Amino acid sequence: MSRYNPQLIESKWQKKWSENNYYQADDSSQKTKYVVLVEFPYPSGTGIHLGHTREYTLGDFIARYKRLQGYNVLFPMGFDAFGLPTENYAIKHQISPIKATQDNIQSFEKQMKLLGFSLDWSRKINTSDPAYYKWTQWLFLQFFKHDMAYQTEVSINWCPFCKTGLANEEVVNGRHERCDTLVEKKKLKQWMLRITKYADQLIDGLKQVDYLDKIADQQINWIGKSSGAKVKFKINKSHLTVEIFTTRLDTIYSAACLILAPEHPLVNQLTTDQNRAAVNEYIKETQSKSDVDRQIDKQTKTGYFLGSYAVNPINQNLIPVYIADFVLANYGTGAVFGDIHDERDAEFLRQHHIKATVSVVPKDKQLAQRVIDQTEIFTQDGYLINSDQFNGLNSEQARKSILEFLINQGLAKEQINYRLRDWVFSRQHYWGEPIPIIHCPVHGPVAVPDQDLPVELPKISSYQPTDDGKSPLSKIASFVQTVCPICHQPAERETDTMPNWAGSSWYYLRYFDPNNDKFFVDPVKLNYWYPVDFYLGGMEHTTLHLLYSRFWANFLADIKLLPSPEPYLVRRAQGIVLGPNGSKMSKSKGNVVNPMDILNNGYGADSLRLAIGFIAPYDLTTAWNSEILAGTYRFLNRVWNIINQFVVDHDNFKIIDENLKLEQQLKVIINNMVNQVELDLNKLNFNTAIASMMEALNGLYKIYQKSINQIKLEVWQNAFETYLIVLSVFTPHIAEELWQIMGRDQSIQLSTWPIVDQNLLINKTITLIVQVNGKLRGTLNIKADLHQSEVESLIKQNQHFQAYLKHQSIKKVIFISNKLINFVI
RNA sequence: GCGCGAGUGGUGAAAUGGUAGACACGCAUGCCUUAGGAGCAUGUACCGCAAGGUAUGGAGGUUCAAGUCCUCUCUCGCGCACCA
Numbered sequence: 001m002s003r004y005n006p007q008l009i010e011s012k013w014q015k016k017w018s019e020n021n022y023y024q025a026d027d028s029s030q031k032t033k034y035v036v037l038v039e040f041p042y043p044s045g046t047g048i049h050l051g052h053t054r055e056y057t058l059g060d061f062i063a064r065y066k067r068l069q070g071y072n073v074l075f076p077m078g079f080d081a082f083g084l085p086t087e088n089y090a091i092k093h094q095i096s097p098i099k100a101t102q103d104n105i106q107s108f109e110k111q112m113k114l115l116g117f118s119l120d121w122s123r124k125i126n127t128s129d130p131a132y133y134k135w136t137q138w139l140f141l142q143f144f145k146h147d148m149a150y151q152t153e154v155s156i157n158w159c160p161f162c163k164t165g166l167a168n169e170e171v172v173n174g175r176h177e178r179c180d181t182l183v184e185k186k187k188l189k190q191w192m193l194r195i196t197k198y199a200d201q202l203i204d205g206l207k208q209v210d211y212l213d214k215i216a217d218q219q220i221n222w223i224g225k226s227s228g229a230k231v232k233f234k235i236n237k238s239h240l241t242v243e244i245f246t247t248r249l250d251t252i253y254s255a256a257c258l259i260l261a262p263e264h265p266l267v268n269q270l271t272t273d274q275n276r277a278a279v280n281e282y283i284k285e286t287q288s289k290s291d292v293d294r295q296i297d298k299q300t301k302t303g304y305f306l307g308s309y310a311v312n313p314i315n316q317n318l319i320p321v322y323i324a325d326f327v328l329a330n331y332g333t334g335a336v337f338g339d340i341h342d343e344r345d346a347e348f349l350r351q352h353h354i355k356a357t358v359s360v361v362p363k364d365k366q367l368a369q370r371v372i373d374q375t376e377i378f379t380q381d382g383y384l385i386n387s388d389q390f391n392g393l394n395s396e397q398a399r400k401s402i403l404e405f406l407i408n409q410g411l412a413k414e415q416i417n418y419r420l421r422d423w424v425f426s427r428q429h430y431w432g433e434p435i436p437i438i439h440c441p442v443h444g445p446v447a448v449p450d451q452d453l454p455v456e457l458p459k460i461s462s463y464q465p466t467d468d469g470k471s472p473l474s475k476i477a478s479f480v481q482t483v484c485p486i487c488h489q490p491a492e493r494e495t496d497t498m499p500n501w502a503g504s505s506w507y508y509l510r511y512f513d514p515n516n517d518k519f520f521v522d523p524v525k526l527n528y529w530y531p532v533d534f535y536l537g538g539m540e541h542t543t544l545h546l547l548y549s550r551f552w553a554n555f556l557a558d559i560k561l562l563p564s565p566e567p568y569l570v571r572r573a574q575g576i577v578l579g580p581n582g583s584k585m586s587k588s589k590g591n592v593v594n595p596m597d598i599l600n601n602g603y604g605a606d607s608l609r610l611a612i613g614f615i616a617p618y619d620l621t622t623a624w625n626s627e628i629l630a631g632t633y634r635f636l637n638r639v640w641n642i643i644n645q646f647v648v649d650h651d652n653f654k655i656i657d658e659n660l661k662l663e664q665q666l667k668v669i670i671n672n673m674v675n676q677v678e679l680d681l682n683k684l685n686f687n688t689a690i691a692s693m694m695e696a697l698n699g700l701y702k703i704y705q706k707s708i709n710q711i712k713l714e715v716w717q718n719a720f721e722t723y724l725i726v727l728s729v730f731t732p733h734i735a736e737e738l739w740q741i742m743g744r745d746q747s748i749q750l751s752t753w754p755i756v757d758q759n760l761l762i763n764k765t766i767t768l769i770v771q772v773n774g775k776l777r778g779t780l781n782i783k784a785d786l787h788q789s790e791v792e793s794l795i796k797q798n799q800h801f802q803a804y805l806k807h808q809s810i811k812k813v814i815f816i817s818n819k820l821i822n823f824v825i
Numbered sequence: 826g827c828g829c830g831a832g833u834g835g836u837g838a839a840a841u842g843g844u845a846g847a848c849a850c851g852c853a854u855g856c857c858u859u860a861g862g863a864g865c866a867u868g869u870a871c872c873g874c875a876a877g878g879u880a881u882g883g884a885g886g887u888u889c890a891a892g893u894c895c896u897c898u899c900u901c902g903c904g905c906a907c908c909a
Binding site for chain 1: 831
């Protein structure tokens with residue numbers, strides 16, 4: 001009997017599978033389709049890491065399970081090759097990004113194959129391939145043609161290290177999420193996509209899909225819808241008005257001042273000569289500070305009085321106008337009224353000695369008094385005081401009434417604001433899709449005609465971005481100089497490129513039809529495959545890739561390029577794999593576990609795959625633990641040994657003393673396992689599914705060692721074969737090898753998922769729980785479906801239980817058939 | 826501060842309101858041997874000789890019955906954050 005040698009069998013089967021194209025999805029199948037999508041990787045130089053391995057292994061479990069169930073499964077893979085990581089890698093290693101990408105893709109693909117993923121490699125895509133980005137550019141032009149892409153001079157987040165603009169989503173704690181450099185503000189003319197137009201749809205669409213709650217919550221949070229009102233404040237002795245945004249119109253009687261953002265356009269006009277010098281000084285100061293610096297000390301509310309006064313439209317009170325850097329220029333109207341019912345405002349009033357009035361108090365009288373005395377700040381909804389005819393209303397009623405009152409005078413209107421900003425879509429980098437626009441002195445920005453797509457990236461020698469905020473493409477005259485497609489007069493190409501999120505915003509669609517050079521995807525294939533049935537990815541993309549790609553799909557559905565707006569029916573996120581010491585894996589900490597090392601250590605892909613499924617629930621962040629691996633390896637050895645033993649015993653098999661009860665037991669073990677694994681896989685409980693397989697194997701061992709000759713050969717054969725089919729979802733190589741050793745010619749992948757025998761699930765005898773006053777007092781092995789009276793009489797005959805019930809009056813008996821009996825005494 | 830989620834053995838973790846700790850790691854004892862990165866058997870929450878009692882971060886509550894439901898509270902993780 002041979003020993004289990006994963007390296008030998010794994011490479012053998014990987015080769016066979018790829019030769020036989022088992023995983024190529026069929027575009028014209030009669031079967032029901034099922035698309036399993038996992039986020040495609042950046043092909044960085046370090047090869048795949050354990051995080052990829054977890055994500056793709058879990059996706060592979062689903063894909064293999066669905067395939068055995070008879071679905072036409074599409075489980076594709078590609079490479080998100082544009083973007084900063086690849087460019088930085090190329091610069092560092094002094095090779096061209098094209099070459100770097102090719103090399104890295106090759107090694108990624110090789111490594112993924114070593115892990116036995118059932119990917120359809122015939123559909124491989126690469127976002128940096130001109131044949132692919134031709135359609136990224138074409139799709140961008142659809143945005144442009146529908147006024148969804150526009151150019152504007154904006155103050156953008158600028159990364160001085162990467163020398164490029166960033167989207168809000170890429171800035172984390174004031175730093176660029178990739179390189180951790182402090183982000184600066186810079187005014188640049190940028191291409192923007194109107195994602196804000198889809199804010200409501202992106203919230204509402206979540207109701208139609210099955211996303212993990214926290215994913216949906218995070219997206220809703222990020223979009224940050226808030227309903228309130230815009231109110232006009234007239235400036236005293238002036239024709240000017242300042243518009244403010246508030247969600248708390250019920251507190252307007254408390255408005256003690258107006259506060260504008262330093263960048264507010266009216267600041268200059270509202271500043272009196274007397275204050276001008278100091279105000280300008282303050283503005284200069286804030287501009288020199290980064291967002292992070294501004295937020296370092298949230299307690300100190302700096303600001304400056306402009307010299308003007310505004311008129312509170314509700315009561316005609318004159319209130320001073322200030323600027324302060326805690327008011328954000330790019331949210332709402334860039335101006336607010338300051339009042340005591342907001343913690344920040346209250347702090348501002350206190351620090352600048354502005355007199356505050358209370359207008360909302362809580363119901364609790366003692367608390368209300370403290371609020372009136374201004375010893376306590378009350379920011380919640382309550383009841384109105386000091387508010388003329390609105391006194392006594394609750395906050396919600398007051399908001400409505402006051403809004404109506406002001407609307408009638410033309411001084412207010414309802415307003416919904418979002419935190420979500422339009423998407424800065426320009427990058428000043430070489431390694432991205434060129435934005436396919438030509439700037440004509442006469443016609444302005446003009447779309448590159450479809451027949452001229454793709455606008456290919458020119459090959460250049462220096463990829464280094466420039467300091468002046470321009471893409472390196474701007475230095476290539478032969479690229480820049482062109483003619484206007486409308487008037488054929490000299491014109492210039494756009495030199496900005498798209499962000500790395502562009503290619504990934506629609507990549508899943510390209511898998512449906514990866515080689516089409518006539519259209520981004522053939523409508524017939526699109527209708528068959530769209531939408532994605534199951535999408536697994538990282539939590540970190542919830543407000544980046546996931547939101548962006550939903551936005552693209554929503555827009556493309558609006559212009560009839562997609563059948564429906566929501567691209568992913570189910571979205572789940574796998575947990576992060578931490579280093580063995582419980583902290584994030586990183587080179588500097590020296591706690592990186594490389595999946596390829598695990599393979600080279602002789603454990604093999606099957607043990608690794610199993611360990612990944614077994615270590616914890618799939619969505620839990622978990623520290624890598626190589627002892628789990630030793631356990632799964634041991635388990636596979638036991639599977640290997642018992643089946644090889646069976647094949648040996650098979651030849652000299654003689655039935656002795658046939659035992660039908662034992663045979664039934666064997667069948668029940670297998671049937672229970674299939675049932676349990678099926679239930680668990682449907683819920684993505686891979687860890688308990690694998691535990692069920694281990695439990696079943698323990699059961700098989702027990703019966704096999706003692707009583708192999710008491711059960712018919714074909715029952716054994718059937719049990720082991722069923723076992724292997726279920727196992728093949730998790731560990732395809734060893735399953736395939738043992739399947740062959742058992743004498744089957746056809747691949748185990750072409751088998752069908754076993755059917756659970758419902759009759760075998762019903763137990764003939766059960767273990768009844770016996771409780772007294774809810775406390776466990778023992779169990780009783782009895783026939784199933786006994787009546788309460790029968791059970792009670794059995795218990796009364798039982799000395800052990802009698803000890804508890806004797807001399808007691810039984811008040812009540814709770815009886816749940818086949819489960820429990822509880823005596824209340 | 827806001828939004829989500831989680832707290833269970835020495836460890837990773839199981840438990841449709843119904844036997845808490847499945848499965849696995851580790852450990853202990855024994856067996857076997859071709860002495861291995863093995864294999865097999867038994868045991869392994871805590872207290873107690875036992876009968877029994879106590880245990881799911883803490884405090885209450887609902888219930889015949891609570892890890893699970895409710896209220897309060899503590900701790901940790903993730904996300905967002907001067908968004909009016």
